[in-house]
Structures are given as structure tokens and as C-alpha cells.
Amino acid sequence: MKMEKLRSPYLIPCRYERRDVYVITYLPTGKKYVGKSRNVKERFDRHYYALRGHRHSVVEFQRDYDKYGGGREAFKVEIIDCQLPFLNDRYDPEHYAMIRLKTYDERYGYNSHDQYL
Numbered sequence: 001m002k003m004e005k006l007r008s009p010y011l012i013p014c015r016y017e018r019r020d021v022y023v024i025t026y027l028p029t030g031k032k033y034v035g036k037s038r039n040v041k042e043r044f045d046r047h048y049y050a051l052r053g054h055r056h057s058v059v060e061f062q063r064d065y066d067k068y069g070g071g072r073e074a075f076k077v078e079i080i081d082c083q084l085p086f087l088n089d090r091y092d093p094e095h096y097a098m099i100r101l102k103t104y105d106e107r108y109g110y111n112s113h114d115q116y117l
Contacts, residue, residue, distance in 0.1 A: 019036040022034070022036065022043070022078060023097065025076040026070075026074060026075060031103075034094055034111055040079055048075070060110055
């Protein structure tokens with residue numbers, strides 16, 4: 001697993017309790033999964049162990065992992081933004097990243113398109 005923190009010109013300084021928005025790219029397919037967490041490394045570990053244990057909640061992600069396999073080096077994890085609690089109503093960076101990266105489209109990613117409907 002390769003962890004990268006990307007600098008965004010729109011990144012808000014995170015001095016409060018926050019959730020980082022992350023992107024996991026499964027390198028054998030190039031598909032991405034967008035999520036948010038207070039602890040990205042711990043959240044990635046949960047995704048990874050669920051995949052290895054054949055019990056990930058995202059069926060397509062699990063199918064691809066079962067087909068192509070791979071260790072932690074098969075994933076690239078990037079922190080792309082942070083979300084402050086008081087911005088949730090007006091601006092959701094996780095949802096914006098899903099739209100921008102088209103991760104709700106099964107050709108490009110693993111997020112459910114109805115997550116925000």
C-alpha cells in the first residue's frame with residue numbers, strides 16, 4: 001500500500017475534529033473507492049482485511065479482489081481533502097470526489113451511485 005497526501009489549493013486547514021476524504025485505487029483494475037474517515041490508515045486496514053476475508057460489503061470490489069488478488073502493494077491510498085463537521089450541510093468533499101472521479105460508475109469505481117440520493 002502506498003499512502004500519499006495530495007495538496008489541494010482548496011484544502012481547508014484542519015484544526016478541528018475532521019474526517020479525511022480518501023481514495024483507494026485497486027491497481028489491477030484501476031478502479032477507485034472514495035470514503036472518509038478520521039483515521040485513513042485504520043480504515044484502509046479494515047477494507048483490506050474484509051477483502052482478504054471474503055466479506056467486503058461492496059460486492060464488485062470483492063469480486064475483483066477475488067479474481068486478481070494482491071497484497072497491500074495492489075492498492076494506492078490518497079488523502080484528497082478534509083471535511084470539517086460544520087461544512088457537512090453545504091459542502092461534502094466525499095460526494096464531490098465521487099462525482100469528479102466517477103466512482104459511482106462501475107466502469108471506474110466501487111461506490112454506490114445511490115449513496116447520496
